[in-house]
Amino acid sequence: MDGHIVDVHAHLYPSSFPTTPIEQILTRAKAVNVSSIITVPETLEDAQSIFELKNDLTLSNSLRDMIEPCAGLHPVTPQGAMSLIRVDQADSILQFIKDKSTELVGIGEVGLDFSPRIMNNAIAAYPDLKLDAEDLKNVQRTVLARHIDLSLQFDLPLNVHSRSAGHHTLDCLRDYGARKVVMHAFDGRIQYANKGVEMGFFFSIPPSIVRSPQKQKLVAAIPLSNLLLETDSPALGPEQGVDNEPDSIVISATEIAKVKKIDVSDVIRQTTENAYKLFPKIKKNSI
Structure with missing residues (x-):
């Protein structure tokens, strides 16, 4: 596969x-010309493990350089429960972002x-809090808003999850002034x-596009100038x-090329340019 490829969303730890x-x-990944993997955590512990990988001297420099770290709190825990029942649970990851902002x-x-x-599940798990679904949605909005504030403060792009909340997420990003955004695996x-395109946002496409008519329609509708490649591994x-x-x-690149009836090399070239535009701190590695 010709040309460097950037995976803008993977859980690689x-x-x-x-x-x-x-x-x-x-x-x-390196063997297929992936030069950078933007590695996103779901928890503080995940974020810390990403930095441990960046400093793992058992890995070669070229492999460690492929890992590009993000930090943030996913609205759902890896166990499938809601992670944001109390807004103060976000404090530790927000402080981590402040401490690591230059990296x-x-x-x-x-x-x-x-x-x-x-x-x-969240309502059932915390009956003492007497929260309804709208309360829980507002908790999530509040935590997202705090992440948006830090993205503006440190000029860092947002890597955004929006499950069953597409327009709600876009409205929240707009209302709080988010400027640099990738909507990952938008459903x-x-x-x-x-x-989102009108607001200048990007949309990243995972390999599951081959079994998702919704993702295929998304790719057909969105200009290549607003598309990125991701895997969301695993x-x-x-x-x-x-x-x-x-x-x-x-697979993502090949399917986008198929949907848009263009050469896969054009998809790789443009999506890599898009990735460097949105994530200017990515090290432009050589394969």
Whole structure:
């Protein structure tokens, strides 16, 4: 595959790949010309482990240089519960962002998740708080707003999750003045995505596009100038339920080329340019 490729959204740390050495994953990605992997945590512990990888001297310099760290608090815990019941739970990760602002390439994974299952589980788990679904949504909005403030303060782009909350997330980003945004694996309607394009936002496409008519329609509607490539490793691979790795990003590029009826080299060139534009702190590595 010709041309450097940037994976703008992957969960590349040991807790996501407990049985696969990260070195092997990076080596496979490098073999298909992935030069940078924007690595997004879900928790403070994940964010700390990303920096441990960056300083892991058992990895070669070229492999460590591929890892580009973000930090942020995902609205849902890895166990599938809501992680933001109390707004003060975000304080530690927000302080981490402040402390590491010069070393981060972006803030994420952050956003909103209004999936009914998540709402219902949270209400059931914390009956003493007497929160309803709208209360929980407002908690998420408040925490996202605090991340937006830091993105503006430190001029860092936002890597944004929006499950069952497409237009709500876009409205929140607009209302709080977010400027640099990638909407990862956006599952909202095309009309909302178009509003995101009007605001100058980018949309990243995972390999699961090959089994998602919604993602195929999204790619058809959005200009190539607003598209990026992602894997969301270990999720959203070409096969449901099978661990996904950054080397599968070539599937995203190939499917975008198919949908847009253009050469895959054009997809790689433009999406890499887009990635460097949105994430200017990425080290432009040589393969």
